[in-house]
Ligand code: IPD
Ligand code: CA
């Protein structure tokens with residue numbers, strides 16, 4: 047039941063954002079001039095929350111645009127109604143709906159749907175990761191300098207040692223292809239599917255990574271914070287990889 051509701055919410059919200067992709071919609075600015083939220087983000091969020099509440103009215107919800115709906119349930123839904131809003135608002139068809147479910151503080155289910163490629167990624171704790179029903183696995187590359195990576199940059203750039211631009215520069219100067227798709231949830235799913243060997247980002251929120259981090263783990267990969275400790279979506283730093291190049295990415299981040 048939980049899985050079906052999760053899938054229905056992700057697929058229907060995905061269809062909604064695709065239908066409204068070429069329509070006219072209001073765009074508002076959050077803090078920072080380029081941090082946008084559209085009417086479609088709110089519509090997608092409402093559809094997802096209505097779907098959850100119809101089946102599980104007592105579950106805890108954490109959703110990007112609404113914040114927390116606190117209950118004493120052991121289940122918590124973590125929702126990003128559009129991951130990749132800047133892509134969406136610029137007509138770049140690379141964005142998705144991302145929903146993770148925690149039980150007793152552990153991520154148990156994750157769904158990411160990119161309606162533009164019709165790709166439904168689904169992961170279940172100890173049940174593997176799947177793309178449109180087929181099992182997926184991380185890549186097997188062992189050399190970080192021969193890998194294909196992806197990253198993202200925070201909206202407000204923080205000037206500090208080993209900042210996002212410093213780390214990016216270290217990889218780029220060595221000729222490592224580091225892509226920037228603009229959707230952390232898709233970045234994580236594409237690591238899980240073996241398209242990228244690794245992903246790192248400095249300032250993520252729980253809704254960006256909740257579903258995608260389970261996807262990578264269940265596809266046989268590794269996800270940690272920048273200290274190499276097990277990942278929690280409630281802290282900002284994330285490194286996800288096939289496991290084999292994980293230390294290599296951490297060494298570049300810390301300039302070791
Ligand atoms: C953003 C995307 C982007 C990442 C940002 C996120 P949004 O989410 O995941 O790839 O670099 O840090 O905030 O705002 O499109 O939901
Ligand atoms: Ca996001």
Ligand code: CA
Pocket residue numbers: 087110126127128129130131
């Ligand atoms: Ca979002």
